[in-house]
Amino acid sequence: MSDLLERLRGRGWRMTxxxxxxxxxxxxxxxxxxxxxxxxxxxxxxxxxxxxxxxxTLGEMVMLGExxxxxxxxxxxxxxxxxxxxxxxxxxxxxxxIRDVRPTGDPLADLPDAERFGFTVSDVEVTYRGTCPDxxxx
Amino acid sequence: MSDLLERLRGRGWRMTxxxxxxxxxxxxxxxxxxxxxxxxxxxxxxxxxxxxxxxxTLGEMVMLGExxxxxxxxxxxxxxxxxxxxxxxxxxxxxxxIRDVRPTGDPLADLPDAERFGFTVSDVEVTYRGTCPDxxxx
DNA sequence: ATCCTACGATGGACTTTGTCTAAGTCAAGC
DNA sequence: GCTTGACTTAGACAAAGTCCATCGTAGGAT
Numbered sequence: 034m035s036d037l038l039e040r041l042r043g044r045g046w047r048m049t050x051x052x053x054x055x056x057x058x059x060x061x062x063x064x065x066x067x068x069x070x071x072x073x074x075x076x077x078x079x080x081x082x083x084x085x086x087x088x089x090t091l092g093e094m095v096m097l098g099e100x101x102x103x104x105x106x107x108x109x110x111x112x113x114x115x116x117x118x119x120x121x122x123x124x125x126x127x128x129x130x131i132r133d134v135r136p137t138g139d140p141l142a143d144l145p146d147a148e149r150f151g152f153t154v155s156d157v158e159v160t161y162r163g164t165c166p167d168x169x170x171x
Numbered sequence: 172m173s174d175l176l177e178r179l180r181g182r183g184w185r186m187t188x189x190x191x192x193x194x195x196x197x198x199x200x201x202x203x204x205x206x207x208x209x210x211x212x213x214x215x216x217x218x219x220x221x222x223x224x225x226x227x228t229l230g231e232m233v234m235l236g237e238x239x240x241x242x243x244x245x246x247x248x249x250x251x252x253x254x255x256x257x258x259x260x261x262x263x264x265x266x267x268x269i270r271d272v273r274p275t276g277d278p279l280a281d282l283p284d285a286e287r288f289g290f291t292v293s294d295v296e297v298t299y300r301g302t303c304p305d306x307x308x309x
Numbered sequence: 310a311t312c313c314t315a316c317g318a319t320g321g322a323c324t325t326t327g328t329c330t331a332a333g334t335c336a337a338g339c
Numbered sequence: 340g341c342t343t344g345a346c347t348t349a350g351a352c353a354a355a356g357t358c359c360a361t362c363g364t365a366g367g368a369t
Binding site: 104106107123125126132134135136137138140141143144145148149150151152153154155156157158159160161162163164165166169 | 242244247248261263264270272273274275276278279281282283286287288289290291292293294295296297298299300301302303304307
């Protein structure tokens with residue numbers, strides 16, 4: 034059931050109940066959870082799991098490239114298990130809903146050398162902002 | 172000297188010593204300050220200015236569209252007085268340095284209707300990440 | 310010029326998000 | 340089934356930001 038778990042085990046991860054639960058929560062169909070939301074759902078399955086462990090585990094998954102950190106607002110980081118497929122985000126300015134989107138074109142190619150100031154550019158994050166249909170009609 | 176102040180006054184802003192100081196700090200040549208940095212510089216000119224006032228004032232400037240809120244890392248929002256010229260940001264993953272850049276192309280146009288999910292898309296924020304020359308050589 | 314009053318400022322408590330640490334626990338190799 | 344070092348825990352701590360009751364003052368009215 035859990036691709037994520039398989040991949041993590043394959044990387045020599047020590048498998049603990051806590052890590053399993055965090056991976057399972059992320060692997061559900063609810064993407065873009067905040068760390069605290071992950072913790073809340075993890076607690077439902079494993080009541081004694083601590084916040085620190087959830088933070089640590091999420092951080093490790095990000096390090097391993099299995100999960101993406103998304104920062105669409107300054108409230109909290111969100112975690113996106115969709116790390117294998119490149120995509121960007123569309124955020125409602127009112128309610129905070131996030132959708133994954135795949136724009137055409139490659140924004141990395143749109144940054145000319147003259148605008149790179151000697152940086153080694155490795156990544157680009159695009160966030161579209163707007164109003165979702167629900168908020169627009171309210 | 173201060174375009175920003177002129178524009179704000181023109182919008183019927185009540186002019187107070189505190190607001191003047193915040194506008195002047197932003198209007199200097201240091202761009203991309205955090206709220207706390209703005210506060211620190213404001214205190215240097217007006218020792219009794221409070222943090223809440225700096226936050227309120229920055230928030231109002233953002234509302235009025237005179238200043239841009241940039242969130243390149245999770246640590247703190249940064250404020251960019253360059254709101255009149257569209258631009259994006261290039262951030263060093265190591266030291267956090269931020270440069271303004273102007274990519275070619277329009278990312279908004281790159282988002283097809285089919286990927287908009289009924290949203291009214293009004294804005295796009297692009298953040299390039301990489302390593303700056305200083306950090307690369309260190 | 311002075312007065313009024315609503316708008317703005319204050320500071321300190323509070324909240325949210327995240328990090329750190331010291332001590333205890335347990336997965337996995339032997 | 341031991342051992343060991345990686346993992347987990349609870350709670351203290353920190354940073355960034357918000358809220359609120361109260362006080363002060365900019366700027367229009369007189």
